[in-house]
Amino acid sequence: MNFKLRLWRQANGNAKGNFQEVEAQGVSPDMSFLEMLDEVNNDFLREGKDAVAFESDCREGICGTCSLVINGLPHGPDRGTTACQLYMRKFKDGQTITVEPWRAKAFPVIKDLAVDRAAFDEIISVGGFISVKTGSAPDANGLPVPKRDADSAMDAAACIGCGACVAACPNASAMLFVAAKVSHLGHLPQGQPERQRRVVRMVSKMDELGFGNCSNRNECEAACPKEISVEHIARMNRDYGVSALLGTDRDRSEAGA
Amino acid sequence: MILDAKIPPGAIDKKWTDYRFNMKVVNPANKRKHKIIVVGTGLAGASAAASLAELGYNVHAFTFHDSPRRAHSIAAQGGINATKDYPNDGDSVRRLFYDTVKGGDFRAREANVHRLAEISNQIIDHCTALGVPFAREYGGLLDNRSFGGAQVSRTFYARGQTGQQLLLGAYQSLMRQVGAGQVKLHTRLEMLDLVTVDGVARGVIFRNLVTGELERHEADAVILATGGYGRAFYLSTNAAGSNVTAAWRAHKRGALFANPCFTQIHPTCVPVAGEHQSKLTLMSESLRNDGRVWVPRKAGDTRSPDQIPEAERRYFLEEKYPSFGNLVPRDVASRNAKQMCDEGLGVGESGLSVYLDFHDAIERVGEGKIREKYGNLFHMYEKITDENPYQVPMRIYPAVHYTMGGLWVDYNLMSTIPGLHVLGEANFSDHGANRLGASALMQGLADGYFIISQTIGNYLVSNALPKITTEHAAFADAERSVKARLDKLLGAKGGTPPAEFHKRLGKILWDDCGMARNEEGLKHALEEIPKIREEFWRGVSVTGSGQDFNLALEEAGRVADFLEFGELMALDALTRRESCGGHFREESQTSENEALRDDENFCHVAAWEHQGKNIASSALHKEPLTFENVHLTQRSYK
C-alpha cells in the first residue's frame, strides 16, 4: 500500500510548526501505524535526515505512551484502540493521512509529535491515591467489597493515562482522566476516608494547570482507547459538589493547594 | 572473587525473621540525611521509592519515560501469586517455595525464594489497601484462580490487567510521596553511567532526553530497578524502549552479571507477520486451557485448516505428554512448537507458527462460554491478524518474554559494587532458570515494598559514607566517558538506521541462543556478534543533534549496549553445558528430548565479571547452590 503522509514537524515547544509531506511506499497492511512510521523514520535516517519524533513504548495498547492525532482523531478512526494497535489495513490505499500531536495548552509540544503530559502526574500527586504506608495494611479479606463496586472501580481504573481524552475534547479538558481516578478510588471502601479531600484537591489542581472546562460533548469517551464512560464524570461532579459545599474534612490551609 | 550471598544462618523459615531483627536500623532523625537514587519506576522501582520515602529517606526517583506509569510492568496480564490459601486447597508458604524452586529447575537460591513466598501475602494485603481492584466473588471477598499449571489456586488478578493495576498502585504511592516532597521525581532522564568512588556506588550520570544535557546526581546508595534485557532479541514482548543500558553500564563498572543466558520464551504469542514487525504480542497462556495445539502431519500442507481431516493433524503436545497435554510448562510448550516448525510442519505464510484450535471447545461449551473467558484475547488477536479465531484456528508462536538472569545480588539485594542495589527483573535472584506464571509481579513488589526498605538501612548504618559532591573527580570522569560515547554515536556518518543492526543481532540470538542452543550455534553467535558491533560503529546513522530530543540517538545508544551484552549472553549459554529450565542445550537432553540438568557441574549461579574491552575474556565466578529443603529431582510432565 502507498500513502501520502502529512507529518507535523516542530523543532520545540517555542518554535512554529508545519506539515512535512512524505510518501510512504510499499506499506504492508499488517503493519501497525507506528511500524509504518518506523519505516518512514528509517528512510529518513538512511537519507541523513532528521527522524520525526513520536513516542511509543509497549506497543500493545496498555502503557499509554503513544499519542498521535490521525486525520483529526486521537489514536485514529477505530474505537477502543491506541495508535500502536491500529493497523494499516484500516486505511485506503493511496489515502492522505494527516498526523498531528495532542494539542492542548497543558500538554506543550516537546518536538514534532511528542508532547509533555507531566500535568497528569501532577494531578495524581495531590490526591490520586489512598494513603497507606507499606506494612500497615490489614488482611486483604478483612474488608469485603461488593463485586459490583470492585467491577466499577476496575472499569475506571483501566485508564492508561494517554491523554486522548484531552486531545479529543474540544476544550482540552482533563475531566475524564481525573474522573476515572476519582471514581476508581471512590468506588472502594478503602478510598472513603480521603474521598472528599481527594476530589477537591484533584479538581483544583486540574483547573490550575490550564485544562479547559467540560461541555459534556463526550468526545473523551469516544476517543478513550479503554472506552471509559462519562458516567464517571457525572459521579465526580456529584462528589465534587457535595465535597466542596458540604465537605467536613477539608483542611483549610490546603484548600487552595 | 568470592561471591558471598550473605544468607543468614538458621532454619529456612526463620532466616528472614531473624535477619530483620539482627539488621541495624537507621535513627528516624537521620533518615532524611541519606539520599537514595532509584533508577526505574516500574513495580520494583516505584514501590521501593515510595516505601523508602515513607520511612523518611531523601529519595530521588528517575525514569527515562515521560511518566513513572509507563514502565513495562504495566503490560503484565495474568496475575500475582500469594499463599493466602483462601480457596482452602492446601496452599502454604512451603508449597509456593517448593513450586518456585522446582519450577526454576533448581537454579535459584532457596533462602531468597522462601523469603519471597513469606512476603507474598503482605503484598496482597498492601495492594488491596492501596485500592488495587482485584477480582472479587459475589460475597465481596477476593477471587483466586489457578495459573501457569499450578496445582493450587493462588493467583490474584485484576481482569487481564493485573500488572497495570499493581503498577498504578505503586505509582500512586510514589506520586503521593512526590506531592509530599519526600521524593524528587525526575522524568525523561536516562541513566548512562554509574559513578563509583573508591569502589562504592555513589552516583549516576543521566542524560536529559529533552535537552540533551548530562546531569550528575550523587547519593549514599543507588538502586537499579531497570527491568530485563529481552529486547536483546529485538523481537520480544517487551516494550520498544526496554533496554539493558543501565544494568550493562553498572556491569562495566564492576557489577557481576549473573546467568545472562536464562531467558524465558512464552509459547502463546501472536506470530511474526513480516520484516517490519517491531514487537510481539503475548496472549495469556490461559488460552491453552481450552485450545488444542496442532500442525498438519504432512510437511508443506497448504490446505486451509478446516480442510485437513482429523487423522492428518498432529496434536503434538497431547501425543507426547499424555497427562499434561496442552498444559505443559512454558519452556516445554515453546520448544516443541519450534521443533515442529524446524521439521517444516509450521503453518502460516512464514511457516513459523502452529495452530491453537478452539473448534472442539466451542462445540463442547458453545461460543458464548468461550467468548466470556477469552473474549478480550480473541478481540486483540483479530485486531492484529485480521483473522477471526472463532472460525479459524489461532496461529501462535513462542516469543521472548522475560529474563531470569540479571545483575548478581546478595540476600540484601546488593550487587558486587557496595551501595548498588538491584531490584525486580533487573536482578537475577528468585526464578532460577525458568519463571513460573504470576511470580514476576510478586518478586518486583517484594523487592521494592518489603525487602530493600529493610536491608538498605543496614547498609547505610554499617558503612561510613564520606560526604561527596558531584564535583568529585569520579563524576567528571564518568561524564567525560559518557560524552565521548555520545559524540562517537553522533559522529558516525553511516547510512544504516540503528534498528537494522538491532534486528540482525536479534536474529542471531534467536537462532543460536533462543529456545534451543548448541555449541556450534553459540560459537557462530560469538563470531558474528562482534562483527555486527564493528559494523555498527562504522555504519550507523544517527542524525540530529545531541542537544535535543533525539530518538535515534537514544536508540543507537541502547543498541550499542545490546550488541555488547548479546555476546555475554551467548558466552554464558556456551559455558553452561547443561540444560535447565529455559536454557536448553541440545547436547544435554534425556532420551525423550527433555532438558537434562547436570547438577554435578552446573549447580551454581554463573556470575560474569567485565574485564576491560574484551567481552569474550569476561571472568566467570560461581556461586554454588545448595538445596537442603527441596531435593534435586528431574522435572517430568509426562
Next chain:
Amino acid sequence: MNPVFQYLRSSIGRKQLMGLSGLLLYGFLLVHLFGNLGLLSGPEYFNGYGHLMLHTLKKVVIPIEVLLLGAFLLHLLLGFKVTAENRAARPDRYAVRASKSPRTGFGAYMAVSGVWLLVFILVHVPHFRFGAYRATPLVTYNGVEMRDLYAEAVRSFANGWFTLFYVGSFLLLLVHLAHGVRSSLQSLGINHPRWNPALDFVSYVYAVVICGGFSGFAIWLWSQGGVAA
C-alpha cells in the same frame, strides 16, 4: 480561600451553576409556553392573563422575573467566561477536524446559539414585556384598561421577516436545548446507565415540544395574516 468561593471559581462549580441556571430557564420556557396557549382562547382571555401576570400578581411575578434575570445573566457570563477559557486551553487548532462522538452535533453550537438567543431576548423582552415600539392601542375589559398584547402579537407576526426571525431563533433554541438539557443534568451528576435512554428521550422531546410549540404559535399567527381571529 473560603470553600464556597473556591467552589464558585472551580470548573465543576461553574458548570453546575451553568446547569442549574439553565434548568431554571428551561422550566420558565415551559411555563411561558403554557401561557401562550391562552392565544387560542381569544384576545380577552389572553390579554387578561397578561394583565394578571404583569399587574395583579406583580408582587409574586417580579421577584421571579428578577430571579430569572439573575439566572440568565449568570448563565450568560459563565458562558462567555467558560468559552474564553476553553479557547485558551487549546491555543493551536487541529488542521483536520473530526469527531467520534454522537453528542458533538448539537454541542458544537452552544456558544453560537447562545449568542443568538441573547439577541433574540434583547428584541423579544422589551417588545412584549415592556411594550417597547408599541403600535397597538390599549383595550378595556370590565372597566380595566390593559395592553392589547393579543393584537400586538397578531400585528407583529403578520410580518414574514419578523416571524422568520422568531422561528429561526426557536430552531436555535432547539439546538441549544437538545444539548443543554442533558448537559445540565450531567454537570449536576445525573447519569445512570439504566435511566440514560429515558433521560435522552425526555430531554429531546422537551426540546422539540418547546421549539415546536413556540414556532407553532408564531406560524399560526403569521398565517392569520394580521387579522385577529
